[in-house]
Amino acid sequence: MYPSEFGYFKPSTLKEALDFLEKEDARPLAGGQSLIPMLKLRVISSKFLVDLNGLSSLSYVKDEGDKVRIGSMTKHADLVKGNVKESIPLLYDAARQVGDFQVRNMGTIGGSISNADPAADYPSVLTALDAKVILDSNHAKREVDAKDFFKGPFNPDIRKGEIVSEVVFPKLSGYTTKYVKVVRRAGDYAMVSLAMALKVKDGKVEDLRLAYSGVSDTPYRAREAEKLLVGKEISEENVREVAEMASSAVNPPSDVRGSSWYRREVMKVITMKALGGQP
Amino acid sequence: MVNPGEKVKVRVKINGVEYEENVSPRKLLVHFLRDLGFTGTKVGCDTSTCGACTVLLNGKSVKSCTVLAVQADGKEIITIEGIGDGKLHPLQEAFSDNFALQCGFCTPGMIMQAYSLLKENPTPSDEEIKDGMHGNICRCTGYQNIVKAIKEASKVRP
Numbered sequence: 076m077y078p079s080e081f082g083y084f085k086p087s088t089l090k091e092a093l094d095f096l097e098k099e100d101a102r103p104l105a106g107g108q109s110l111i112p113m114l115k116l117r118v119i120s121s122k123f124l125v126d127l128n129g130l131s132s133l134s135y136v137k138d139e140g141d142k143v144r145i146g147s148m149t150k151h152a153d154l155v156k157g158n159v160k161e162s163i164p165l166l167y168d169a170a171r172q173v174g175d176f177q178v179r180n181m182g183t184i185g186g187s188i189s190n191a192d193p194a195a196d197y198p199s200v201l202t203a204l205d206a207k208v209i210l211d212s213n214h215a216k217r218e219v220d221a222k223d224f225f226k227g228p229f230n231p232d233i234r235k236g237e238i239v240s241e242v243v244f245p246k247l248s249g250y251t252t253k254y255v256k257v258v259r260r261a262g263d264y265a266m267v268s269l270a271m272a273l274k275v276k277d278g279k280v281e282d283l284r285l286a287y288s289g290v291s292d293t294p295y296r297a298r299e300a301e302k303l304l305v306g307k308e309i310s311e312e313n314v315r316e317v318a319e320m321a322s323s324a325v326n327p328p329s330d331v332r333g334s335s336w337y338r339r340e341v342m343k344v345i346t347m348k349a350l351g352g353q354p
Numbered sequence: 355m356v357n358p359g360e361k362v363k364v365r366v367k368i369n370g371v372e373y374e375e376n377v378s379p380r381k382l383l384v385h386f387l388r389d390l391g392f393t394g395t396k397v398g399c400d401t402s403t404c405g406a407c408t409v410l411l412n413g414k415s416v417k418s419c420t421v422l423a424v425q426a427d428g429k430e431i432i433t434i435e436g437i438g439d440g441k442l443h444p445l446q447e448a449f450s451d452n453f454a455l456q457c458g459f460c461t462p463g464m465i466m467q468a469y470s471l472l473k474e475n476p477t478p479s480d481e482e483i484k485d486g487m488h489g490n491i492c493r494c495t496g497y498q499n500i501v502k503a504i505k506e507a508s509k510v511r512p
Contacts, residue, residue, distance in 0.1 A: 076400050083362055083379035083424055084355040095355075104425075111420045112402055114380075122358060124379065128425065152414070175489025176467065177405065180414040181421065261488035262403075 078114035085126040089133070089240070092125050093213045097236035101125050105148060105186030108178045133185070133240060138162055141246055147185020147239045155179065163244050165204060165252035165270055169196040172254065175262040185239040188224070191231040191293075194264040194332070198225050198294040200254065201242065203270035203286035209241040210234075218243075225293040250274045250282070255345045259332055265289045266332040267341045271349045280304040285317075285346065290327040290338055297321035304350075314352030318343040364427045368392065369436025377423045383409070383416075386423035387433060394434035394462045398491070405490030408463040408470075409433050415470035417489070434462035437469055445469055445507040454503035456494035464490050468504045477508055 084101070086092040095101060101123035104110060113119045127133065133148035136157050143162050145154075154170035173179055173187070173196050187197050188208065201208070201221035208224045210217040210233060217237070224232050233239065256268040267289045274282040283304050285297040300321035307313055327338035356362045361376040368390065377386060384407040387395050395418060398406030402420040409418045410432040437443045445465050448454070455461045464487070471478060471486035478486065483501050492500060 077382070078380045080358045080378065080380055082356055082358040082360070083422075085424075104422075107422070107425070108402065108420055111382075111422065115382075115400070124422075126425065175405070176471070176486050177408055177415050177417045177489045178402065178420075180411075181416050 076115040078111070079117060079120050081114075081121055082123040083126065084123055085129050087129050089130055089211065090213065092127060092130065092238065093211060093236060095123070095125055096238065097213055099123050103127050103189075103238050105189070106150065106178075106182035107186070108174065108182040109186070109190045109192065127238070134183075143244045143246060145184055145242045145244065147189075147241060148183050149185075151179035151182050151184070151187075154184065162246055163204070165254055165272060166197075166200055166244065168252070168254035169200045169256075169268075169270065172196060172256050178262075184242060188242065189231055189233060189239050191225050191227075191229050192264065193225075193228045193292055193294070194266075194289040196254070196256065196265065196268060196288065199268060199270040199286040199288040201244075202294040202296050203252075203272055203284045204244050204247070205284075206245070207243040208232075208239055209243065210237045211240040212237040216240075221294075222296065228292045247272055247274075249276070253349045255349050257341050257345060264332070267327070267338050267345065269342070269345050269349055271346075273350070275309070278308050280307055280309060283317075285321055287321075287325075287342060289332070290325045290342055295325055297324065299324065309350060309352070311352045314347050314350045317350065318346035318352075321346055362424050362427075364423050366426050366428070367430045369432055375423075379422060379424050381423045382419055383411075383421040383423045383426055383431075384418035386426075387418060387431070392433045392435055396459055396462060398460065398463070403491065404460065404463070405467060406460050406463040408466040408490065410466060410470060413470075413473070415467050432466075432469075434466055437465070443469070444510045445472070445504070448503040448507035448510070449500070452499045452503040452506060454495060454499040455492075460490060460492045460494075464492065464500060468507070471504070472508055478504070480505065 102121040104124045104126045133146040135146040137144040151173045160167040206221045252272045270286045272284040283301045287295045300317045322339045322342040327335045329335040365374045396406040398404035402417045407418040
């Protein structure tokens with residue numbers, strides 16, 4: 076399959092890229108692992124592609140103590156090998172489950188979140204960690220909270236002339252995190268996945284975050300359910316309550332990966348498992 | 355910058371030899387390679403699922419049906435034709451010895467991915483092999499012998 080004809084521009088500075096994106100009917104090309112298949116299927120088209128792979132200044136992981144800044148062109152494979160295992164273990168666990176080995180060698184964190192696929196791995200991780208997305212244009216820099224960035228399926232808060240330049244993750248301390256992904260087959264998008272962060276102090280829950288992919292149009296943060304456990308000891312009953320509340324608040328889609336009913340059941344099971352209760 | 359319909363110059367090194375071609379930006383790397391005669395690289399699913407088109411781009415395995423030829427400009431590519439150095443590579447030997455192929459269509463992609471995996475992890479466990487190879491699909495063998503062959507090849511490092 077060939078995409079329809081497009082022009083090609085490979086800028087060597089971010090400014091050149093932003094100038095071009097502002098003026099032309101153009102899409103940025105990061106790793107291309109979602110964009111190229113969509114161009115081939117002719118689901119989308121663009122007059123120009125702006126290849127960001129010459130912008131090495133957008134590929135980095137910077138640990139600033141209380142937060143970690145990750146350049147948008149950082150590849151999944153870099154996150155798996157790099158130092159985020161210690162600083163943002165939840166992101167590390169998700170990164171190693173994105174697509175497959177080959178996809179992780181091309182795909183980038185900025186590209187993945189800019190695609191805003193509701194079944195992708197990073198959106199729920201960003202939402203659970205209250206990460207911030209930094210967008211650059213030639214006029215301004217904008218900072219958007221993860222919860223507002225994912226506006227709808229394949230619909231991120233990116234304006235004409237903007238690209239995602241960086242993702243900022245606050246570092247959690249004293250938390251246990253888990254990324255649980257249920258797939259039909261190895262390498263598939265999540266049927267349901269859960270990004271969880273839990274802080275327990277003196278046997279009682281101080282903070283809990285539950286964010287799911289694959290169950291809604293956007294990553295779903297189960298804020299009401301999270302509150303149920305705060306101040307309490309974890310028990311089989313209250314974990315079940317949390318799982319029930321989280322799963323009854325959404326109406327997941329029915330598609331080839333699973334029916335709405337089944338997705339909700341899976342949500343319950345992985346929530347209970349992640350929190351250490353029996354499924 | 356090239357406009358839609360125009361061609362762009364791509365200079366790459368394939369298995370150690372330099373090539374320079376003018377290609378349309380929409381040309382996929384897999385077609386670029388096959389048109390130059392590197393037909394060991396297969397087009398399987400053409401949707402980045404099956405891995406039959408796996409090649410190494412600057413030492414990293416990629417699915418060449420999901421990379422534009424122009425993205426490879428200035429880079430080095432290794433295909434199945436480039437790993438043996440005149441004789442069979444230990445991975446090719448091991449695939450043959452262990453009956454790790456039947457129709458053989460997925461094999462070049464399997465071997466290139468296994469090559470990449472062993473470069474990063476020279477002594478993988480069975481689980482690590484399965485995890486590293488899950489982007490490659492085989493419809494004949496049931497995978498057992500593929501895992502066996504990769505394990506065996508990992509013991510005979512060239």
